[in-house]
Amino acid sequence: MRKKLLAFNIITSLVVLSLMFIGGIYISNQDNESYAESTAMEYAITYQTQYEMFGDIAVPENVSYRVTLIDTSGVVLFDNDVSSVASMENHLDRPEVISALAGNSETQIRYSETLDVDMVYYAVLAQYEDQEVIIRIAFSLASVRAYFYESMPILVLELILIGILGILMSIFFGNRTLRPLELVKSSLEAINRGEYSSIEDVTNDGDIDGLLAEINEINRAVLKGFAKVKSEQTKLNYVLDNIADGIVAINGRNQISTINKSAQRIFGVNEMTIGKPVEYLSGYSQFVGVMENKSDQIFELVLDKKIYLCFLNYLENPTNSFNRVLSIRDITERKNVEKMRSEFFANASHELKTPLTVVSGFMEILSLSTTDPRQADMLEKVACETQRMKTLIEDMLALSNLENKVVPDLDICNINQTCEEVFETLSIESYKKNIKLTSDCDVKIKISHKHLYELIKNLVENGVKYSKPNASGFVHVSAVQNRDKTRIVISDNGIGISKKHQDRIFERFYRVEKSRSRATGGTGLGLSIVKHIVDLYGGTYSLASTVGRGTTITIELPTM
Numbered sequence: 001m002r003k004k005l006l007a008f009n010i011i012t013s014l015v016v017l018s019l020m021f022i023g024g025i026y027i028s029n030q031d032n033e034s035y036a037e038s039t040a041m042e043y044a045i046t047y048q049t050q051y052e053m054f055g056d057i058a059v060p061e062n063v064s065y066r067v068t069l070i071d072t073s074g075v076v077l078f079d080n081d082v083s084s085v086a087s088m089e090n091h092l093d094r095p096e097v098i099s100a101l102a103g104n105s106e107t108q109i110r111y112s113e114t115l116d117v118d119m120v121y122y123a124v125l126a127q128y129e130d131q132e133v134i135i136r137i138a139f140s141l142a143s144v145r146a147y148f149y150e151s152m153p154i155l156v157l158e159l160i161l162i163g164i165l166g167i168l169m170s171i172f173f174g175n176r177t178l179r180p181l182e183l184v185k186s187s188l189e190a191i192n193r194g195e196y197s198s199i200e201d202v203t204n205d206g207d208i209d210g211l212l213a214e215i216n217e218i219n220r221a222v223l224k225g226f227a228k229v230k231s232e233q234t235k236l237n238y239v240l241d242n243i244a245d246g247i248v249a250i251n252g253r254n255q256i257s258t259i260n261k262s263a264q265r266i267f268g269v270n271e272m273t274i275g276k277p278v279e280y281l282s283g284y285s286q287f288v289g290v291m292e293n294k295s296d297q298i299f300e301l302v303l304d305k306k307i308y309l310c311f312l313n314y315l316e317n318p319t320n321s322f323n324r325v326l327s328i329r330d331i332t333e334r335k336n337v338e339k340m341r342s343e344f345f346a347n348a349s350h351e352l353k354t355p356l357t358v359v360s361g362f363m364e365i366l367s368l369s370t371t372d373p374r375q376a377d378m379l380e381k382v383a384c385e386t387q388r389m390k391t392l393i394e395d396m397l398a399l400s401n402l403e404n405k406v407v408p409d410l411d412i413c414n415i416n417q418t419c420e421e422v423f424e425t426l427s428i429e430s431y432k433k434n435i436k437l438t439s440d441c442d443v444k445i446k447i448s449h450k451h452l453y454e455l456i457k458n459l460v461e462n463g464v465k466y467s468k469p470n471a472s473g474f475v476h477v478s479a480v481q482n483r484d485k486t487r488i489v490i491s492d493n494g495i496g497i498s499k500k501h502q503d504r505i506f507e508r509f510y511r512v513e514k515s516r517s518r519a520t521g522g523t524g525l526g527l528s529i530v531k532h533i534v535d536l537y538g539g540t541y542s543l544a545s546t547v548g549r550g551t552t553i554t555i556e557l558p559t560m
């Protein structure tokens with residue numbers, strides 16, 4: 001910067017001085033020429049007056065100019081510089097002679113071959129009686145230029161001195177100008193090292209000192225900001241490194257931009273993985289498909305006999321350093337417990353179902369063979385309770401499976417088709433109660449078919465079960481879909497649910513009217529199963545019901 005400024009100043013001064021010098025030469029040359037011209041004119045007019053008065057001219061000796069007397073035919077009659085005018089050529093073609101004859105005298109500058117110098121010529125027409133002559137004055141420019149050439153060395157010396165002075169001044173002022181910039185530079189370097197260095201020097205220039213004070217303030221604020229960011233960063237790193245879940249931040253080029261200690265442990269890598277492609281992580285082949293899918297994903301990963309539940313989330317406002325976060329949770333223990341529990345439930349339900357089937361079989365035989373109406377009534381009640389127990393076991397098993405299931409197996413289901421399957425199952429029941437089952441759901445959804453069936457079945461079944469006695473009712477299922485979610489609405493015109501129960505009916509075993517629910521074979525688990533399915537898919541549910549009018553349940557599931 002300093003060198004550039006100096007070079008710039010020197011070049012500028014030299015250019016300016018050279019221009020001034022050349023300009024000076026030109027102007028001085030012009031001045032000299034016009035002096036010679038005006039002097040030539042002056043002498044010409046003096047000699048013209050002399051001739052017109054006396055019919056001749058008297059030229060003093062040793063004058064610095066040349067006087068030539070020419071007749072109108074161009075013949076030279078007299079020349080004070082030439083002794084024998086007879087040898088001189090005709091001058092009629094000389095421009096100054098032509099202009100004088102035309103009565104329009106003009107000065108001419110040209111090279112004189114006779115005298116071998118540049119000359120200024122001026123001629124006038126003079127008349128004495130009948131005699132007309134041309135009087136021409138010529139000035140050698142050599143004499144006027146000689147003065148200029150003599151003063152040339154002084155001019156050059158002056159130029160050099162001014163040049164040297166200019167360079168010294170530009171070094172001095174350059175240093176003064178650059179000083180504040182150097183102060184700012186060293187202060188910024190200190191900031192970069194994380195130190196605060198205040199600019200103490202003053203330049204005695206109010207504006208610059210004010211600017212330096214301002215920069216001091218900014219530096220202080222920047223350093224404070226740095227310290228805050230650093231402390232936040234330390235805190236964040238501490239938190240990241242001490243959470244049990246593995247966290248990997250990934251950038252748009254599929255490179256790892258951050259990986260916490262837990263993730264390093266899970267993938268058996270170290271901090272050097274930062275900047276490497278995600279493929280570098282062990283087990284990548286298991287989730288390569290997930291990475292290609294440009295949406296949030298949940299998936300399981302098995303590494304070294306351990307099972308991990310992984311969440312891949314896309315950021316709403318991605319930064320340059322990362323646009324996705326992969327979090328990995330060790331669910332090996334949970335999976336083992338889940339396995340044991342589902343095995344236990346499967347075994348227990350199987351064990352319970354077998355005797356219950358036997359009991360209900362004997363019940364049927366007994367009820368067929370008995371003739372006693374009281375006994376027949378008792379046997380029917382026992383058969384009904386046995387069936388309820390079977391349903392209860394099935395519901396509990398379904399609920400337990402739902403609780404344990406983390407990632408469902410997805411199918412593409414047509415909701416209308418699933419509704420038809422449900423209506424088929426409930427056809428006898430709905431026919432008996434004169435309930436019309438309808439659907440308007442020409443929508444496909446990505447969900448486990450079993451879950452969709454369970455969800456619709458439980459809700460439609462409730463609509464049938466809790467209908468008004470002896471009234472022709474309906475249960476209608478409708479569905480609409482947009483880019484983000486699928487909304488399924490199940491409405492009936494049944495008995496409805498009073499406000500005070502509405503908040504609780506999704507709890508397990510919660511029933512508004514125990515006796516009625518029991519009489520319809522309810523277990524109190526139906527809506528609980530619905531809630532679990534909705535939760536599993538990250539959906540929402542809502543209920544609108546009026547006693548005596550009916551119930552509408554709205555389910556919203558994310559469109560996957």
Ligand code: ADP
Binds near residue numbers: 466495522526
């Ligand atoms: P249940 O097996 O008893 O039907 P649910 O969990 O399915 O259990 O329902 C909980 C309770 O909510 C039911 O006992 C019933 O009182 C009430 N309920 C559910 N759906 C409806 C409905 N469509 N109309 C009226 N009441 C309902």
